[in-house]
Amino acid sequence: EPEVTQTPSHQVTQMGQEVILRCVPISNHLYFYWYRQILGQKVEFLVSFYNNEISEKSEIFDDQFSVERPDGSNFTLKIRSTKLEDSAMYFCASRLADLTDTQYFGPGTRLTVL
C-alpha cells in the first residue's frame, strides 16, 4: 500500500538555525499539507500546497516558514530561523483529487530546538 514518507525521523537543532523537513507524498496525489503537533497538544494545520503554489496557510505559517516541491516527488518544509517553540512533531500529508477530504499522513519528523 502506498505511504507518505518523511525524513528525518528526528532532527535536533540549535535555536536560530535553519532546518528542512522532507516528505515524499503518495505518487498520484495532488494536494500536499504540513501539520504540526506540539507535545500534548492537538494537531495543527500549517499549510496546503497545490499546483506548485500555496493554496492556504494558517496564522502559524509566518515568514519563517516556506514550502517547496523541488522535483516531482519531494515536498519540503523549511524553517529559516528556528525558535524553541518550533519544537514539535511535523506531519506531512497528501490527498488525491477527489470529492472527499481524506488525507494520508506520514510518520512525522520530531523537531527538537535547543
Next chain:
Amino acid sequence: LAKTTQPISMDSYEGQEVNITCSHNNIATNDYITWYQQFPSQGPRFIIQGYKTKVTNEVASLFIPADRKSSTLSLPRVSLSDTAVYYCLGGGRRSNSGYALNFGKGTSLLVTP
C-alpha cells in the same frame, strides 16, 4: 467550518465493543464525516468516512443519523492495540483547492486487559 464535540476519554476492556459519539451540529451539506486514529508519536491514520446512514470497513463501522448532527464510530471487539486517540472531523476548512483538516482534542481510548 464544522465544530465537533466528542468525549475527552473512554476506557474499555479487551474484547468489548466501543462506541464513540461525536456531535457536529453545524455540519455543512457537502461535508463528509471522517474519523482518524492516532497512536503516540505517529501521524493520524484515516479510519473511516461517511456521509449518511452506515458505513462499514474492515476496521470499524460509522453510524450517521438522517439529520447528520452526530455520528458514532463503532470499534468491534477492541484489543490493546486499539489504545489511541480518535478524532472526528466534520469536513475540512476549504479553500479553492485545499481541504485543511481541523483536528480537535479527540477521544483518548484506553483498552485494558
